Amino acid sequence: MMIKSSRPLMAALAVASLAFIGTPALASGGTEHPPAQKWSFSGPFGTFDRAQLQRGFKVYKEVCAACHGLEKLSFRNLYQPGGPGFTEGQVKTLAKEYKVKDGPNESGEMFERPGRPADRFPKPFANDEAAKAANNGAVPPDFSVIAKARTYERGFPMWLIDIVTQYQEQGVDYITGILTGYGAPPHGEKIEDGLHWNRYFPGNKIAMANPLVALFDDAGKAQDANFYTDGTPVTREQVAKDVAAFLMWAAEPKMEERKQTGAKVILWLIVLAGLLYFTKKRIWARLGDAH
Amino acid sequence: MSEHHSTYVPKTGIERWLDARLPIIRLTHDSAVSYPVPRNLNYWWTFGGILMFMLVAQIVTGVVLVMHYTPHVDFAFSSVEHIMRDVNYGWLMRYAHANGASMFFIAVYIHIFRGMYYGSYKAPREVLWILGVVIFLLMMATAFMGYVLPWGQMSFWGATVITNLFSAIPVIGDPIVTWLWGGYSVDNPTLNRFFSLHYLLPFMIFGVVILHVWALHHVGQNNPAGVEVKNYAKDTIPFTPFATVKDLFAMVCFMILFAWFVFYHPNFLGHADNYIHADPLKTPAHIVPEWYFLPFYGILRAIPDKLGGVVAMFASIAVLAFLPWLDTSKIKSGRYRPTFKIFFWIFVVVSVLLGYTGSQPTDKVVLSLGGRTVLDMVGFAQILTAMYFAYFFVVLPLLGLFEKPKAVPASIADAVLGESKK
Numbered sequence: 001m002m003i004k005s006s007r008p009l010m011a012a013l014a015v016a017s018l019a020f021i022g023t024p025a026l027a028s029g030g031t032e033h034p035p036a037q038k039w040s041f042s043g044p045f046g047t048f049d050r051a052q053l054q055r056g057f058k059v060y061k062e063v064c065a066a067c068h069g070l071e072k073l074s075f076r077n078l079y080q081p082g083g084p085g086f087t088e089g090q091v092k093t094l095a096k097e098y099k100v101k102d103g104p105n106e107s108g109e110m111f112e113r114p115g116r117p118a119d120r121f122p123k124p125f126a127n128d129e130a131a132k133a134a135n136n137g138a139v140p141p142d143f144s145v146i147a148k149a150r151t152y153e154r155g156f157p158m159w160l161i162d163i164v165t166q167y168q169e170q171g172v173d174y175i176t177g178i179l180t181g182y183g184a185p186p187h188g189e190k191i192e193d194g195l196h197w198n199r200y201f202p203g204n205k206i207a208m209a210n211p212l213v214a215l216f217d218d219a220g221k222a223q224d225a226n227f228y229t230d231g232t233p234v235t236r237e238q239v240a241k242d243v244a245a246f247l248m249w250a251a252e253p254k255m256e257e258r259k260q261t262g263a264k265v266i267l268w269l270i271v272l273a274g275l276l277y278f279t280k281k282r283i284w285a286r287l288g289d290a291h
Numbered sequence: 292m293s294e295h296h297s298t299y300v301p302k303t304g305i306e307r308w309l310d311a312r313l314p315i316i317r318l319t320h321d322s323a324v325s326y327p328v329p330r331n332l333n334y335w336w337t338f339g340g341i342l343m344f345m346l347v348a349q350i351v352t353g354v355v356l357v358m359h360y361t362p363h364v365d366f367a368f369s370s371v372e373h374i375m376r377d378v379n380y381g382w383l384m385r386y387a388h389a390n391g392a393s394m395f396f397i398a399v400y401i402h403i404f405r406g407m408y409y410g411s412y413k414a415p416r417e418v419l420w421i422l423g424v425v426i427f428l429l430m431m432a433t434a435f436m437g438y439v440l441p442w443g444q445m446s447f448w449g450a451t452v453i454t455n456l457f458s459a460i461p462v463i464g465d466p467i468v469t470w471l472w473g474g475y476s477v478d479n480p481t482l483n484r485f486f487s488l489h490y491l492l493p494f495m496i497f498g499v500v501i502l503h504v505w506a507l508h509h510v511g512q513n514n515p516a517g518v519e520v521k522n523y524a525k526d527t528i529p530f531t532p533f534a535t536v537k538d539l540f541a542m543v544c545f546m547i548l549f550a551w552f553v554f555y556h557p558n559f560l561g562h563a564d565n566y567i568h569a570d571p572l573k574t575p576a577h578i579v580p581e582w583y584f585l586p587f588y589g590i591l592r593a594i595p596d597k598l599g600g601v602v603a604m605f606a607s608i609a610v611l612a613f614l615p616w617l618d619t620s621k622i623k624s625g626r627y628r629p630t631f632k633i634f635f636w637i638f639v640v641v642s643v644l645l646g647y648t649g650s651q652p653t654d655k656v657v658l659s660l661g662g663r664t665v666l667d668m669v670g671f672a673q674i675l676t677a678m679y680f681a682y683f684f685v686v687l688p689l690l691g692l693f694e695k696p697k698a699v700p701a702s703i704a705d706a707v708l709g710e711s712k713k
C-alpha cells in the first residue's frame with residue numbers, strides 16, 4: 001500500500017477528527033467536579049447490580065418520589081430483563097399500593113383504581129405550578145433521564161482519554177455528588193432563604209434541601225440501621241450511590257442489552273475485517289505491485 | 292471514463308432481452324465491475340464508499356425512526372424516549388442514527404481534506420468537486436434540522452440561535468426569520484417544517500451523489516501521484532475485484548469505530564442538555580452546536596459584527612467551491628509540492644483549533660502575561676479565521692507561482708514502480 005507516504009496525513013486527520021469531538025455542555029463556573037465513583041455498569045462488560053438497583057428503588061420510592069417524578073417509566077419496567085430484577089408478583093403488589101386515575105366509566109365519570117404493572121409511575125405534582133408552590137418556586141426535575149441529562153466538564157485531555165476508557169458516568173457521579181455535597185457555605189458567602197449550599201451544584205446554591213436528612217441524623221448516623229433489608233450498611237455514600245445507580249438504569253434501561261449486543265457485533269466485525277484483509281492481500285497479489 | 296468502452300457481454304437470453312430495452316445491467320457492470328481505477332489509490336480513497344454506506348445507513352435508520360416519532364412540541368421528546376424504551380431495537384435505531392450523523396461528518400471531512408491534499412479539485416474535476424461542496428452543504432442543513440427533532444434544550448436553543456442569524460440581513464432579515472419559523476418564535480410550526488425537510492433533504496443528497504458519481508466516472512479518479520491515466524492497461528485495474536474488496540475492508544474497519552460509539556459510548560458525541568425537554572424560558576448556560584459545526588461556529592463568533600460573522604461563516608464554506616481557481620499550481624498532488632505540504636498541515640491544524648474556539652466561551656482567556664489578558668477566545672478565533680482565509684486567498688494563489696515542485700512521475704505505472712523499489 002501507499003500508506004507509507006501518507007502516514008502524516010493519516011495521523012493528523014485522526015487527531016483532527018478526534019479533536020473536534022465532544023464539548024461538555026454543562027458549565028460549572030467555580031464549582032467542584034464530583035469525584036468519580038466505581039460502578040458495576042461501567043466499561044464494555046458492565047452490568048447493573050440487581051441488589052443495588054433494588055436498594056436504589058427503595059430510596060427513590062421512600063424519599064425522592066415525594067418531589068421527583070419518573071414519568072417515562074411504568075411499573076412493569078421493574079421486572080424487565082436488565083433491570084432491578086423484581087418478580088412480576090412483587091411488581092403487581094407494588095403497583096397496587098398506588099391509586100391511579102382512570103376512566104371515564106359508563107356513567108362518564110373518572111374514578112380511582114389500584115395501579116397495575118402497565119401503569120406509568122404517578123406524578124408527584126399535578127403540574128409545574130403546583131410543584132413550584134410546594135418547593136419555594138423551584139421545580140424538582142423529572143427523574144426519567146436525569147442520569148443522562150447532567151454532566152460536568154471533563155476538560156482536555158480527559159475527554160479524549162474517555163473515548164478509549166469509555167468513561168461516561170458523569171451523570172451518576174454528579175448525582176452522588178449532589179447527595180453528599182451539602183454543607184455550610186464558606187465564610188463570607190450569603191445564602192438566601194430557601195437555597196442550600198452544595199459543593200457540586202453549578203453555582204453552589206440549590207433549591208432542594210438535603211433529601212437524605214430523612215434517613216440520617218445530624219451526626220450522619222442512620223435513623224434506621226435496618227433501612228436496607230439485604231444487610232448493606234446504611235451510610236450516606238451508600239444510599240447516594242444506590243439511588244444514583246437506580247437512576248442510571250431508569251435513564252438507560254436497555255444498557256445491558258446494548259453492551260452485550262455490542263460485544264457480539266464488534267467481535268463479528270473484527271473477524272470479518274480480518275477475513276477481508278487477507279482476501280484483499282490475496283487478490284492484490286495478482287498485480288505484483290507494492291500494495 | 293470517457294474513453295473507456297463497455298465490456299459487458301450479456302450471457303443469457305433474458306439479459307440480452309433486457310439489455311436491448313433497458314441496459315441497466317450494462318450500466319451497473321460498467322460502473323461497478325469493469326470501471327477502471329488508478330492502480331495506485333491509497334486508503335484515503337476508500338472514504339467515498341464509506342460515505343455512500345453512511346448515507347444509506349442514515350436513510351434506513353431514519354425511515355424506521357419516523358415510524359415511531361411524533362413531530363409535535365408536546366410529544367417529540369417523549370416519542371424519542373418511547374423509541375429508546377419500548378420499540379424493539381429502538382435504542383439501536385436511534386443511537387445508530389444520532390452517531391451515524393457524526394460518523395458521516397468524520398468521513399466527509401477526511402474525504403474533503405483528501406481532495407485538498409491531492410489536488411482532486413483541479414481540472415478536469417471542478418464540477419465533481421463543486422457537487423461535493425453542494426452535498427456537504429445539504430448534509431449540514433440535514434443534520435442541523437435533525438438535531439432539532441428530539442426537541443431537547445439544545446435542539447430548541449440551537450435552532451433559535453442559528454435561524455436568528457438570518458435576522459442579520461439588512462431590511463428583510465426579520466421577515467425572513469419569521470417566515471423560517473412559521474411564527475414569532477421557534478415553535479410547533481418550526482418543528483414540523485424541519486421534520487418535513489429533514490425527511491426530504493437526504494433524498495436530495497442522494498440525487499446529487501448520483502451526479503457526483505456520474506461526474507467521477509466521466510473524468511476518472513484522481514490518485515496519489517496526481518497524474519492522469521495515460522495507458523489503461525498499465526495504469527488502471529478493474530474496480531471489481533480490486534477496489535471492491537479494498538473498499539469493503541476499509542468500510543468494515545470504519546464500522547468498528549461506528550459500533551464502538553453506538554454500543555459503548557452512545558452519548559459521547561451528543562450534549563447532556565438535549566436530554567432536558569426544550570424550555571423556551573430557560574436558556575442553557577452554553578449553547579454549543581454539534582461538534583461538526585464547531586469550526587464554522589468559531590468563525591461566526593470571531594467577527595464582532597453580526598452580519599459580518601454570518602457572511603464570514605457562509606464564505607468559509609462557499610470558498611471551497613472556488614478552490615479549483617484559487618490554486619494556481621499545475622501540480623495536483625501535494626506529494627510533489629514541499630511548501631504546499633507545510634501550509635496544508637497548518638490549514639488542518641487551524642481548522643481543528645477553530646473548532647476548539649467554537650466550543651469555548653468567548654471570554655475565556657487563552658494567553659495572559661503578568662495577570663493581564665493578552666488573548667481571549669475571540670481574539671484567538673480572529674487570528675485563526677484570518678489564517679483560514681489566507682490559505683485560500685493568499686497561500687494557494689501565490690504558491691503556484693513561486694513554489695519549486697519536485698519531479699512528478701511520468702505515469703501512474705511509474706509511480707507504482709518507484710514505490711515498490713523503495
Ligand code: HEM
Pocket residue numbers: 346349350351352353354356357360371385388389391392395430433434435437438439440441489490493494496561
Ligand atoms: C443525511 C442523512 C441524515 C443525517 C445527517 C441525519 C441527522 C440527524 C440527527 C443529527 C438527528 C438528531 C439525533 C439525536 O440527537 O437524537 C436526527 C434525528 C432524526 N432523523 Fe435524521 N438524519 C439523516 C437522514 C434521515 C432520514 C432519511 C430520515 C427519515 C426518513 C431521518 C429521520 C429522523 C428522525 C425521525 C429523527 C428524530 C429521532 C431522533 O432524534 O433520534 N433522518 N437526524
